[in-house]
Amino acid sequence: MSTTNPPPPPPKLKTRILTIPPSSPLGSWSSPNSLQTWTLPPTPLIPPSLTLAATALTTSTASSFSTPVAFPTETVYGLGADATSSTAVKGIYTAKGRPSDNPLIVHVSDLSMLSTLSTIPEIYHELISKFWPGPLTILLPVPTSGQLLAPEVTAGLTTFGARMPDSPLARALIQLVGKPLAAPSANASTRPSPTKAVHVLEDLEGKIELILDGGDCAVGVESTVVDGLCDPPVVLRPGGVGIEEIRQVKGWKGVVKGYKDRSEVGEGHKPRAPGMKYKHYSPRARVVLFEGHKPVNVGKELEGGGQKKVGVIRTGEWEGLVGETEGRIESEEGGFAVRQGSLRDEEGKELATVLDVDLGRDVKGVAHGLFAALRELDRLGADIIFVEGVSDGDDIAAAVMNRLRKAASEIRP
Ligand code: TXA
Numbered sequence: 001m002s003t004t005n006p007p008p009p010p011p012k013l014k015t016r017i018l019t020i021p022p023s024s025p026l027g028s029w030s031s032p033n034s035l036q037t038w039t040l041p042p043t044p045l046i047p048p049s050l051t052l053a054a055t056a057l058t059t060s061t062a063s064s065f066s067t068p069v070a071f072p073t074e075t076v077y078g079l080g081a082d083a084t085s086s087t088a089v090k091g092i093y094t095a096k097g098r099p100s101d102n103p104l105i106v107h108v109s110d111l112s113m114l115s116t117l118s119t120i121p122e123i124y125h126e127l128i129s130k131f132w133p134g135p136l137t138i139l140l141p142v143p144t145s146g147q148l149l150a151p152e153v154t155a156g157l158t159t160f161g162a163r164m165p166d167s168p169l170a171r172a173l174i175q176l177v178g179k180p181l182a183a184p185s186a187n188a189s190t191r192p193s194p195t196k197a198v199h200v201l202e203d204l205e206g207k208i209e210l211i212l213d214g215g216d217c218a219v220g221v222e223s224t225v226v227d228g229l230c231d232p233p234v235v236l237r238p239g240g241v242g243i244e245e246i247r248q249v250k251g252w253k254g255v256v257k258g259y260k261d262r263s264e265v266g267e268g269h270k271p272r273a274p275g276m277k278y279k280h281y282s283p284r285a286r287v288v289l290f291e292g293h294k295p296v297n298v299g300k301e302l303e304g305g306g307q308k309k310v311g312v313i314r315t316g317e318w319e320g321l322v323g324e325t326e327g328r329i330e331s332e333e334g335g336f337a338v339r340q341g342s343l344r345d346e347e348g349k350e351l352a353t354v355l356d357v358d359l360g361r362d363v364k365g366v367a368h369g370l371f372a373a374l375r376e377l378d379r380l381g382a383d384i385i386f387v388e389g390v391s392d393g394d395d396i397a398a399a400v401m402n403r404l405r406k407a408a409s410e411i412r413p
């Protein structure tokens with residue numbers, strides 16, 4: 001009788017973080033006010049780590065085994081691979097544990113690279129001149145001639161998402177590779193997106209070889225995804241560019257929201273529990289989102305729950321539970337500090353440890369720190385995280401609330 005052995009586990013890779021110093025020469029636009037050509041610095045000036053990453057992205061596609069490279073963009077860190085190579089793109093899905101029916105965004109360094117894939121329909125012209133390079137992804141028809149995309153990029157769709165990142169480091173990497181890079185966010189599937197190189201390491205250590213560290217991502221939430229190929233045009237995912245800004249552009253006045261959102265709090269203000277819903281952007285801790293700006297009574301919330309460590313993320317109205325001077329754990333360029341204190345009952349008995357984060361009132365600051373705060377509270381061992389929602393608006397607040405609603409196990413009015 002023959003027995004089949006299970007396939008061997010994939011080899012554990014040594015993961016290295018390569019830092020690109022902020023002052024590194026990364027190139028420039030060939031002519032001002034034109035996104036046509038991104039010109040790299042002379043070869044000897046290009047940071048060696050960048051060349052190494054580009055070489056890894058180019059050569060790995062020739063072999064049957066291929067690992068993607070993580071790199072910073074202005075939104076979140078991406079996990080990149082040559083978008084024209086099936087072997088390379090499959091490596092992304094393997095490293096992330098991502099379902100293969102979820103298409104990837106194709107990143108280009110300049111318009112001349114994009115023109116190898118597609119001509120750009122008129123509807124996008126003004127949008128591109130306003131928001132590129134930047135946190136906006138546009139859907140284009142999948143190329144059927146010229147340079148082709150690996151079918152794994154588009155997951156069988158007739159369109160693909162294209163984006164020109166604002167990060168010069170990202171554009172320099174893409175230009176060095178000389179091919180468009182398919183790149184989802186560089187988190188493990190279901191986890192919050194990474195906004196620092198260490199976040200990528202937390203999720204993908206042993207699964208990829210290289211992480212380029214270009215510091216914190218400025219925006220902190222992913223790009224806005226729009227489809228201008230249909231009428232009316234649609235926002236498929238809220239992100240770094242607000243829908244109110246998009247509405248100002250010729251042809252986009254009637255843009256509609258194509259994502260399920262708004263308050264998902266049930267009828268009659270019943271709390272919503274997504275239950276088995278596919279998890280996304282989630283830390284290990286249970287997230288409870290409060291959509292209103294009513295104060296939360298953490299002690300009452302914890303009654304009978306048995307949670308020992310509670311994270312609180314504040315965005316403006318909630319009172320701090322921990323004094324300004326108590327246990328400051330971390331203060332960093334991420335823009336927030338975590339303060340540790342105790343929640344006590346009237347007799348002074350400790351009910352729980354509180355990890356308190358104030359992301360501030362400015363919604364751009366909230367977006368910038370959101371994923372990092374969720375990750376940091378996880379790292380510090382929070383069992384449950386209470387989050388104060390921001391007011392729904394057609395700016396970046398829509399992206400913040402969209403991600404929070406997906407991360408939450410429970411939503412309260
Ligand atoms: O800011 C960003 O967009 C980051 C950075 C790395 O560029 N990337 C990113 O990729 O967020 P990812 O894979 O995590 O999210 C891509 C989103 C998904 O919601 C996907 O469904 C949508 O874009 N998408 C991509 N191609 C699409 C298509 N052809 N039609 C509809 N949605 C598409």
Ligand code: MG
Nearest residue numbers: 184185193222
């Ligand atoms: Mg993602």
